[in-house]
Each structure stands twice: as structure tokens, then as C-alpha cells.
Amino acid sequence: MHTRFHPAFLTALLLVSAALPAAVSFESEVKPIFEKHCVECHGPKKQKSEFRLDDREVALHGGDSHAPNIIPGMPGESPLIRFVTTEDKETRMPPKGARLSGAEVATLKRWIAEGAVWPESASLKKTDPMDWWSLKPLTKPALPSGDAAHPVDRFILTKLREKGLRPSGVADARTILRRLNFDLIGLPPTPEELDAFEKEASQDLPTAIGRAADRLLASPRYGERWGRHWLDVVHYGDTHGYDKDKLRPNAWPYRDYVIRAFNADKPYARFVEEQLAGDTLYPDTLDGHVAQGFISAGPWDFIGHAELPETKLDGKIARAPTATTWSPTRPEPSWRRPRSALAATTTSSTR
Ligand code: HEC
Numbered sequence: 001m002h003t004r005f006h007p008a009f010l011t012a013l014l015l016v017s018a019a020l021p022a023a024v025s026f027e028s029e030v031k032p033i034f035e036k037h038c039v040e041c042h043g044p045k046k047q048k049s050e051f052r053l054d055d056r057e058v059a060l061h062g063g064d065s066h067a068p069n070i071i072p073g074m075p076g077e078s079p080l081i082r083f084v085t086t087e088d089k090e091t092r093m094p095p096k097g098a099r100l101s102g103a104e105v106a107t108l109k110r111w112i113a114e115g116a117v118w119p120e121s122a123s124l125k126k127t128d129p130m131d132w133w134s135l136k137p138l139t140k141p142a143l144p145s146g147d148a149a150h151p152v153d154r155f156i157l158t159k160l161r162e163k164g165l166r167p168s169g170v171a172d173a174r175t176i177l178r179r180l181n182f183d184l185i186g187l188p189p190t191p192e193e194l195d196a197f198e199k200e201a202s203q204d205l206p207t208a209i210g211r212a213a214d215r216l217l218a219s220p221r222y223g224e225r226w227g228r229h230w231l232d233v234v235h236y237g238d239t240h241g242y243d244k245d246k247l248r249p250n251a252w253p254y255r256d257y258v259i260r261a262f263n264a265d266k267p268y269a270r271f272v273e274e275q276l277a278g279d280t281l282y283p284d285t286l287d288g289h290v291a292q293g294f295i296s297a298g299p300w301d302f303i304g305h306a307e308l309p310e311t312k313l314d315g316k317i318a319r320a321p322t323a324t325t326w327s328p329t330r331p332e333p334s335w336r337r338p339r340s341a342l343a344a345t346t347t348s349s350t351r
Pocket of ligand 1: 042049065
């Protein structure tokens with residue numbers, strides 16, 4: 001048998017295929033139909049029946065009741081074609097407004113018959129909702145070359161150079177101390193401190209900076225300044241912060257715990273553990289108990305919790321312990337494990 005085609009046969013083949021109509025292009029023919037008639041309800045804003053037509057994965061496999069709605073190669077069997085052609089007002093798509101034209105339906109049928117080819121590039125780009133920088137392992141980047149004394153400066157200088165920028169000159173001593181103060185304790189230096197620093201800096205600037213930084217880091221004001229960020233994250237307030245905004249006179253021990261933890265340079269893992277399940281993990285320590293103020297730090301619906309009886313649905317929902325945050329259907333990082341203890345403290349915490 002010949003393993004090669006006869007040239008005449010090849011030519012004939014080429015002529016035949018040239019005579020066939022070109023395959024339907026998803027990009028230029030199908031996508032515009034979906035965009036014009038469907039994506040308003042099956043796209044980024046709404047996903048009626050959990051179905052969307054801007055996302056290849058969902059379009060080909062998804063849908064609440066009829067999935068798969070597109071069956072490649074079988075337009076007659078594909079529910080989608082049934083919905084765009086039916087006369088039934090209950091199920092037709094789109095449910096209201098202009099129907100698809102005969103030409104549009106024909107295009108969809110042909111596209112499905114040809115295998116419903118949907119290039120990945122024409123599909124929605126999805127980002128992984130758990131793709132957080134904070135969940136990635138730490139890596140040590142290589143130190144950029146350069147002659148800056150401090151490694152951090154080398155990174156900064158490299159970026160500045162990349163952007164065609166030059167570093168500013170060295171600030172004067174008074175400015176440097178003010179910056180250190182505001183950064184580390186949030187308060188300005190006193191005139192006496194400024195004078196003393198200026199004197200020290202004129203002899204040996206790096207040493208003067210190091211000493212000032214140590215002094216400020218050791219100040220109790222340091223924890224007050226930096227603890228605020230954590231208190232913001234957990235929505236700490238001295239009132240309930242919702243509707244009947246009553247005072248929360250017993251919130252402060254938790255606030256003081258946070259300040260104390262910052263000043264003592266408490267390791268982060270311990271800091272988090274104490275707040276989530278301190279009574280179980282560190283039962284013999286004061287911090288193990290006070291830290292759990294975290295669980296009740298946020299806004300609290302006084303009406304729902306205290307005034308609506310639990311016989312009402314609203315009352316029941318309001319009392320469910322932070323149900324959305326701790327939903328067991330989410331992936332469970334190890335730090336959430338002491339769940340029973342957590343549930344116990346959540347349900348029993350009083351404000
Ligand atoms: C005005 C909103 C709206 C528009 C526009 C619309 N739909 Fe729908 N679609 C719906 C609703 C609502 C449902 C759920 C119907 C039900 O469950 O009874 C649905 C369901 C579907 C389903 C079934 C999904 C499943 O498996 O449950 C398909 C397929 C579908 N639509 C295709 C289309 C197509 C194709 C278009 C455009 C030609 C379109 N829809 C336009 C509102 C819309």
C-alpha cells in the first residue's frame with residue numbers, strides 16, 4: 001500500500017474543504033449572541049439558575065436543573081437550544097423581550113454541532129479565591145547587588161533605578177527623629193529630645209538613630225500605637241457599634257491585652273491562638289482568657305440578641321455564633337481546630 005497520497009488526490013481534498021462553509025467562530029459569531037441576549041442574567045452580575053455564558057466551564061457543565069445545557073455535537077439534545085427555540089413562555093430564553101433570530105439560532109446549532117469549540121482565551125479569567133499572598137510560604141529573595149550599607153536600601157535603590165528615579169538626600173536630624181517617633185509611637189518628640197538627638201546625630205548619625213529606635217520600641221506607647229492596627233482589624237469598639245449603640249464598659253481588658261502583647265513582642269502564633277481558644281490552650285494564664293475578647297470585639301446587634309426572643313427566627317439567627325465566619329463548609333486551616341472550645345466560648349461570651 002502506498003503510504004503517501006497522490007498529489008492529485010491532495011489537491012482534490014483541498015478543493016473540497018475549501019468548498020465547505022468555514023467553522024463557526026466562537027469569538028466573532030457565538031459570543032456576541034450570548035452577550036446580546038443572555039449575559040445580563042447569566043454573567044458577572046447575575047447567574048440565574050447558577051448558569052453563566054461568559055465562563056466556558058460553567059456554560060458547558062453548569063446549570064441548576066438541566067446541566068449539561070450544551071452537549072457538544074448534539075444541538076438537538078442540548079437544553080440550551082430547546083430553551084431558545086421553544087414557544088413555551090415559562091421556559092423560553094430569554095424569558096422576555098426579543099427572541100433570537102432564525103439566523104442566530106442556526107449559528108448556535110451549527111456551533112454546537114461542530115463540537116461547541118470555546119477557546120480558553122475567550123473565557124472568563126478566574127482568580128482562585130484562596131490565592132492570597134498571606135497564605136504563601138515565605139521565601140528569601142536574593143539580595144540585589146549594590147553598595148548601599150543596609151540590605152533594605154539595596155532593594156529600594158534597585159526599584160528606584162528601574163523607574164528612573166533617584167533617592168532623596170539624607171534628611172536633617174530633627175526630621176529623622178520626628179519620623180521615627182511618628183512611625184513607632186505615633187507622638188512627636190519633645191523639644192528636649194530633639195535637641196539631645198541633634199547633638200548625638202552630629203557625632204554619629206547611625207548610632208543615634210539606632211539608640212532612638214531602641215528607646216521608642218521599648219516605650220509603652222509603642223504597643224498603643226501598633227496595637228491599634230490589630231484592634232481595627234478585629235473591629236474593636238468601646239460601644240456595640242450597631243443600632244442601639246450601647247456602651248461596652250468591659251471591653252478594655254481585651255484592648256489592654258493587645259497593647260501588652262505588642263509591647264512584649266508576643267510571637268504571632270501564640271497571639272492568635274490565645275484569641276481563638278486561649279481558655280483551652282492556655283487555661284492557667286490571664287491572657288488565655290482575656291484574649292478571647294477577640295470573639296466579641298466586633299459590632300453586636302443588641303436588639304437581635306437581647307430584645308428579640310429566641311422564639312422568633314430573627315432572634316435565633318442573631319444568636320447563631322458568628323455563623324458565616326466559622327462555616328464548616330469552608331476549608332479548615334489548622335488554627336481553627338479547637339472548634340468545640342471555640343463554639344463554647346462564642347456562644348457563652350457576654351459583652
Ligand atoms: C432576564 C433574565 C434572563 C435572560 C436574559 C436569559 N435568561 Fe436563561 N434563565 C433565566 C432564569 C430566571 C432561569 C431559571 C429558570 C427556571 O429555573 O425556571 C434561566 C435558566 C436558563 C437555563 C437553564 C439552566 C439550568 O440548568 O438550570 C439555560 C440553559 C438558560 N437560561 C439559557 C439562556 C440563554 C441561552 C439565554 C440567552 C439567549 C438566556 N438564558 C437569557 C433568566 C434569563
